[in-house]
Amino acid sequence: MSKKLLEVNDLKINFKTYAGIVQAVRGVSFELYEGETLAIVGESGSGKSVTSNSIMKLIPQPPGIYAGGEILFDGRDLVPLSEKEMAKVRGNDIAMIFQDPMTALNPTMRVGRQITEVILKHNKNVSNAEAKERAIKLLDLVGIPMPEKRFRQFPHEFSGGMRQRVVIAIALAADPKLLIADEPTTALDVTIQAQILELMKDIQKKSNTSIIFITHDLGVVANVADRVAVMYAGQIVEYGTVNDIFYNPRHPYTWGLLGSMPDLKNNVKEELRTIPGSPPDLIHPPKGDAFAARNEYAMAIDYEQEPPMFKISDTHYAKTWLLHPDAPEVPIPDQVQQRIDGYLKEAEENGK
Amino acid sequence: MANKLLEVKNLKQHFGTSSNPIKAVDGITFDVYEGETLGLVGESGCGKSTTGRSIIRLYDITDGQILFKGKDIHAGKSRQELKEFNREMQMIFQDPYASLNPRMTAGEIISEGFDIHGLYKNKKERQEHIGNLLEAVGLNREHANRYAHEFSGGQRQRIGIARALSLDPSFIIADEPISALDVSIQAQVVNLLKKLQKERNLTYLFIAHDLSMVKYISDRIAVMYRGRIVELGEANEIYNNPIHPYTKSLLSAVPLPDPLTERKRTRIPYNHEETTEEIKVHEVLPNHFVYGSDSQIKKWTK
Numbered sequence: 016m017s018k019k020l021l022e023v024n025d026l027k028i029n030f031k032t033y034a035g036i037v038q039a040v041r042g043v044s045f046e047l048y049e050g051e052t053l054a055i056v057g058e059s060g061s062g063k064s065v066t067s068n069s070i071m072k073l074i075p076q077p078p079g080i081y082a083g084g085e086i087l088f089d090g091r092d093l094v095p096l097s098e099k100e101m102a103k104v105r106g107n108d109i110a111m112i113f114q115d116p117m118t119a120l121n122p123t124m125r126v127g128r129q130i131t132e133v134i135l136k137h138n139k140n141v142s143n144a145e146a147k148e149r150a151i152k153l154l155d156l157v158g159i160p161m162p163e164k165r166f167r168q169f170p171h172e173f174s175g176g177m178r179q180r181v182v183i184a185i186a187l188a189a190d191p192k193l194l195i196a197d198e199p200t201t202a203l204d205v206t207i208q209a210q211i212l213e214l215m216k217d218i219q220k221k222s223n224t225s226i227i228f229i230t231h232d233l234g235v236v237a238n239v240a241d242r243v244a245v246m247y248a249g250q251i252v253e254y255g256t257v258n259d260i261f262y263n264p265r266h267p268y269t270w271g272l273l274g275s276m277p278d279l280k281n282n283v284k285e286e287l288r289t290i291p292g293s294p295p296d297l298i299h300p301p302k303g304d305a306f307a308a309r310n311e312y313a314m315a316i317d318y319e320q321e322p323p324m325f326k327i328s329d330t331h332y333a334k335t336w337l338l339h340p341d342a343p344e345v346p347i348p349d350q351v352q353q354r355i356d357g358y359l360k361e362a363e364e365n366g367k
Numbered sequence: 368m369a370n371k372l373l374e375v376k377n378l379k380q381h382f383g384t385s386s387n388p389i390k391a392v393d394g395i396t397f398d399v400y401e402g403e404t405l406g407l408v409g410e411s412g413c414g415k416s417t418t419g420r421s422i423i424r425l426y427d428i429t430d431g432q433i434l435f436k437g438k439d440i441h442a443g444k445s446r447q448e449l450k451e452f453n454r455e456m457q458m459i460f461q462d463p464y465a466s467l468n469p470r471m472t473a474g475e476i477i478s479e480g481f482d483i484h485g486l487y488k489n490k491k492e493r494q495e496h497i498g499n500l501l502e503a504v505g506l507n508r509e510h511a512n513r514y515a516h517e518f519s520g521g522q523r524q525r526i527g528i529a530r531a532l533s534l535d536p537s538f539i540i541a542d543e544p545i546s547a548l549d550v551s552i553q554a555q556v557v558n559l560l561k562k563l564q565k566e567r568n569l570t571y572l573f574i575a576h577d578l579s580m581v582k583y584i585s586d587r588i589a590v591m592y593r594g595r596i597v598e599l600g601e602a603n604e605i606y607n608n609p610i611h612p613y614t615k616s617l618l619s620a621v622p623l624p625d626p627l628t629e630r631k632r633t634r635i636p637y638n639h640e641e642t643t644e645e646i647k648v649h650e651v652l653p654n655h656f657v658y659g660s661d662s663q664i665k666k667w668t669k
Contacts, residue, residue: 058549059520175411204410204576209620209634231550234579234622237629257626275554276624277583279606286561287554287583293519362627 020192020225021047021070026084028062028069031077035298039065041249042084047193050223054236054257056272057246060294063229066246067195070227071109072101088193107137110191114198116178120170126181127166130154133188153184158214176207180214187218195227200235212238233276237261242330245269248295248305254324255331262355264347265333267310274351288350304336312337312345372436372538372570373399373422379430380414380421391417393594394431396648399538404564404571406585406602408578408617414594415574419540422572423458435538450484457531461543463523467515473501473526474511480533500529503566505559521552528559532567540572545580557584578621582606590614593639600655610657610667613637 028040040062047053055063068074070086072093086093088108096104113119121129130150134141141149147166154162157180170178179199186194196215200208216239219226228239236243236257243260245253245268253266264270274288292309295301301308307317316336325338337345346352378395381388392414399405407415421428424440433440440452460466467476474497480486487493498508504525515523524544531539541560545553557580563569575581581588582602589599590613598611609615616637622629644660651657651668659667 058551205578205620205622206410206616206634206637209622209632212622213634232622233550233624234629237624237626238622238632240626261624261626271551273624275551277557277579279579279582279621279623286558289554289558290551291555293521293552358625358627365631 017049017051019046020049020089021227022087023066023070024085024087026066026069026086027082028065028074029080029082031080032298036080037297038082038300039249039297040069041297041300043246043249043251044084045244045251045254047225047227049192049225050219051241052219052226052228052239054228054230054240054243055246056231056233056236056243058231058294060297061246062249063246064197065249067111067197067227067229070193070195071105071111072096073111106133106189106191108191109193109195110186110189112179112182112186112194112196112199115202116175116182117202119182120178122170125167125169126154126173127151129181130185130188133185137189150184150188153187154181156187156218157181157184158210159184175203176210179203179207179211183211183214183218187222190222191224193225193227195229197229198231199228201230201232208235215239233261233272245272248300249297250305250334252306252335253333255327255333259328259331262359263327263331264351265327265331265338266306266335267312267337267345268306269333270348270351271309273354274348278354278357288348304334306335314342369400369402371398372401373572374434375418375422375431376434377431378418378421378428378433380417380426381429390594392421395591395594395596397589397596397599399570399572401537401570402564402568403586404573404584406581406588407572407574407591408576408581408588409591410576410617413591415576415591416542418591419458419542419572419574423456423540424452454484454534455536456538456540457534457536459524459527459531459539459541459544462547463520463527464515464547466527467523469515472512472514473506473518473529476515476526477501477511477529477533480530484534486534496533500533503532503563504529505555519552520548521555524548524552524556525559528556528563532563535567536569538570538572540574542574543576544573546575546577553580560584578617579623590617595658596656597658598656600652604652604655608652608655610651610655610664611659612667613639 024044026040026043030037030039043066057063081094127150130153131146134146134149151162151166154165159165159177159180200211230236240257242256244251247268253260253269260269264273271290277287290309295305303319304317304322307313314336322334322336324332324334326332336342375395375397378392380392381390383389409415420426422433428441477497477500478493481493487496497511501508501510506522506525545556548556573581573584585602587600588602588605589596592613598605598614609618616635619635642660642663644662646660648656648658649664651664657664
């Protein structure tokens with residue numbers, strides 16, 4: 016069993032606004048092991064980016080407030096750390112890849128210097144020449160051709176995919192143990208996206224880095240993740256291995272997400288399943304289950320009391336009253352189930 | 368066979384100077400039939416949006432011909448003819464935040480076309496129509512008095528659709544109408560577009576880079592690469608039996624929500640091969656067109 020690298024316990028993040036206090040993250044707990052990829056999925060506003068930013072302590076305070084919980088990295092709680100202590104953690108231990116490679120780089124600095132800057136900052140005894148050598152190696156590692164020449168170029172001379180590779184090289188510059196990727200491929204074309212995902216998996220294999228991958232694209236999740244956390248209204252509503260979530264989803268919200276993607280393989284031309292309505296206002300989070308208003312299977316208790324995390328298996332948990340022993344049996348919706356059956360059948364046939 | 372609603376013949380759209388032109392669209396030919404959805408896919412910069420914008424006369428085309436209901440749309444037109452054309456063809460834009468005027472209410476946005484075309488001058492009649500349009504796209508009548516910032520992204524896109532429908536067009540160009548929306552909202556908008564198509568017998572040109580959604584909504588798909596259509600055919604045919612190596616590469620990169628296949632995914636890289644032979648469109652199978660030279664087609668269909 017590999018080592019536990021990160022443990023987040025009951026994390027709560029609030030934001031103070033003129034309209035009131037927004038409870039962006041409402042008690043999130045998860046853990047991450049070495050060399051593992053955890054994907055956090057959810058709609059915009061579900062709190063997935065706030066969760067990942069809070070691990071790096073990138074939440075501006077004020078207006079942000081760490082309202083509770085702990086973030087244990089290698090056994091040490093990051094929440095009470097000072098800005099100065101945090102600066103040592105960032106880059107060295109935890110690094111981040113941002114969504115938009117167009118804005119994540121400094122347009123007035125040569126790409127090479129943006130990488131050596133990180134190397135020099137984190138290693139006091141590295142000379143400029145050594146740093147340059149390492150930066151060129153990094154550019155080579157992330158698959159940029161002619162790294163010596165590229166080292167001296169500016170970001171505007173790179174294409175979108177190449178810029179994202181540079182951003183990854185910067186994130187890797189100080190050998191972090193944990194890489195947080197916040198929608199790293201959303202701004203890219205599918206063909207480039209596939210290349211970047213391959214690159215990240217490749218790097219993970221070589222250096223045993225742990226990755227937290229934030230995305231709303233379930234296809235990407237299926238591709239990269241070992242485990243998945245589905246977030247809704249600031250909470251994790253379903254949590255399990257990638258196979259648990261895709262082949263045995265138990266939360267109605269996960270059903271909705273899976274059903275709203277068109278099925279490329281099976282030629283069904285029926286209507287897409289949609290999740291009616293829109294996410295709740297987190298200034299006044301609804302009483303009971305936050306998903307109740309959009310849930311066609313909602314029961315009376317959903318409007319009264321918040322469901323706990325029900326355990327389905329050792330790896331699989333879901334936060335819905337439907338899993339309570341007294342709840343009526345609600346099967347996975349036909350359309351989603353058919354699709355899963357189709358995938359499993361195909362996998363079986365291919366395996367033979 | 369349905370009638371041809373739109374015929375695009377050897378359309379070229381070049382930008383920049385004539386000595387150093389940027390060939391955004393470089394000679395494409397296709398037809399759109401009445402009542403169908405034609406999907407136009409490709410990577411950013413392949414010219415798919417430019418094609419849409421040329422068809423709706425946002426650009427003056429460099430060369431070629433575009434016929435809408437048999438009439439050349441770029442030929443000299445009187446004001447009256449132009450108005451007539453604008454009523455027939457409308458556009459839905461990508462960014463629901465940038466495409467709505469923040470200083471106008473939803474009702475004003477939708478009814479702007481009425482003023483231009485002198486329709487529904489009676490106030491009561493006008494309110495009635497605005498209300499009907501809002502209801503057709505799944506909003507409430509009461510929403511007419513709200514401003515754009517009071518709506519969510521999905522609702523704004525619905526207003527954009529209501530605006531496009533306001534003049535009862537027959538042809539709608541949807542330029543990445545869902546790429547700025549969340550997955551669950553995307554499905555809502557796509558279902559709405561399909562429903563409206565059935566009810567109003569609309570014809571769509573659906574431009575997108577998301578192959579899975581395009582396959583779902585389209586009857587036929589055209590794949591663009593570097594300003595040219597490299598493959599065109601029935602949606603299922605393109606997906607199940609791609610012939611051009613670029614289409615194959617594009618399809619191999621689409622991630623599916625299925626971990627077991629994803630783990631075994633092998634991406635097919637695309638290397639553009641230059642050829643000195645004459646390149647033209649071949650009909651390799653009935654209604655399945657591929658762009659390439661004779662020897663290339665032979666190699667690909669093997």
